[in-house]
Amino acid sequence: MTGQEARRAKRYDGRRGRRSVTGWTVERAAEELLRAEEARADRGRLTDEWPELDLATAYRVQDEALRRRLARGERLVGVKLGLTSRAKQRRMGIDSPLTAWLTDAMALPAGAAVPQGRLIHPRVEPEIVFVLGERLAGPGVSAARALAAVEHVCAGAEVIDSRFRDFSFALPDVVADNASSAAFVLGATRLPPGGLDLAAEAVTVEVDGAVVHTGTGADVQGHPAEALALAANSLAGRGLAIEPGQVVLTGGLTDAVFAPPGARVTLRFANLGSIELDGGVTA
Template identity: 70%
Template sequence: MMGDWDVQRAASTLLEAEHTRTDRPPITDEWPELDLATAYAIQDETLARRLARGEHLIGVKLGLTSRAKQQRMGISSPLVAWLTDAMVLPAGAPVPQDQLIHPRAEPEIVFVMAQRLAGPGVTAATAMSAVGAVLGGVEIIDSRYTDFRFTLPDVVADNASSGCYVTGPVSRPPTILDLSMEAVVLEVDGEVVDSATGGAVQGHPAEALALAANALAERGLAIEAGWVVLTGGMTDAVFAPPGSRLAAHFSTLGSIVLSGG
């Protein structure tokens, strides 16, 4: 281990960077031995500190769920990270630029769980049977690393670039939707910048949900009833600078309009 890095120091470093809105080089620049298991331990330590300061655990988020992003990072499965109530952006609120370093926005399909979902062995079908409601959402990701430059352990330790998220006005039961075909069009200042369907997320967002449940099971954890699950970006993330206007238009899950602040 180089430079006396450990889980406690890494957690302190990342939370301080978040608090001061100061980006930094990847931790692996100084701690090249950092592996995924240790990165998840750092992520869990940052969660413990969030809870100790009064935040509440409300769900999980997935990162790098699109196959294109996975190929770019050289991985074969998504990342799992934590959501707390402090990450909820109220509908109509602008992107909180004063709390973030370099926010980017990406549209997502969001699940609200009706039942506990515990692996191992969870399939897409069993995952969907545990879902109570489906919504459209926009996640505002924010990396503590300069220029979003990081390795896989770096981004896991950084809670998968968590920032905040907002959900749309439309809630639907999963049984009436074809989520692989649910489409979204992403606009910035009235111009279409990207589009995708739910099939971009592991072929179907339920596959991402199942992978999350099985990955958590390896750590003795489960997705709990009532939790929110962000299934991962359908499109590439776009910058959300001050003064911009972002809109995500879903085919059946309504529209979300965000001011860049």
């Protein structure tokens, strides 16, 4: 590459974003990740090919991918958090969870099988889920204020599916990849948050009847409402808020488990009921 070509490649364009010396842009990254998802083809890290990719730019990739999803007919239904576990944050070198988007195309009905035919290497994790009754906008939202905006709480099962080979990624990669979003199921039990001790809400994760993980709501930022508040405050930095009726997946209470074809994953919550996910069949 000549010096002139390098300078042209680095030029900033307010509409398209920063172009790296390797030709990467926000739009190209969003297109690549959506193509990998649609083709069920994992890939190497973006950061290996685009070393300049930082968190702020990664969130722009995430937002561009959402714009493309909405343009093809999907509807925004909520927000998810990732890396809410303190241990996972320490491993990734961050001190706050990640936020990402949920659309109606990701929602699965209760009793549905893991959609193996459109996923690469799905894993399942248990979540405490909030459905908002009123708008929640940061900055400065506390856990108490966040919980006051909640209409009801339910159990959730999130199916995650990284577009990166072997779930191997750096922090900007997973942010750009919408925090490994794939699908989610909401439990049938819907309860108001008042009177529930969500920090103590326990869950067991079973695979084919064998318990493989246990956790509580305290494993999510100390309390799921803290994760909700962090989501609102993080989104405020991008001029966004969580709207009434939107779903918020507050993060995994345990490590995710693989969901291979033929397996049955059962999430048993203390007060929020149970969710069963059939592993489906080989695509």
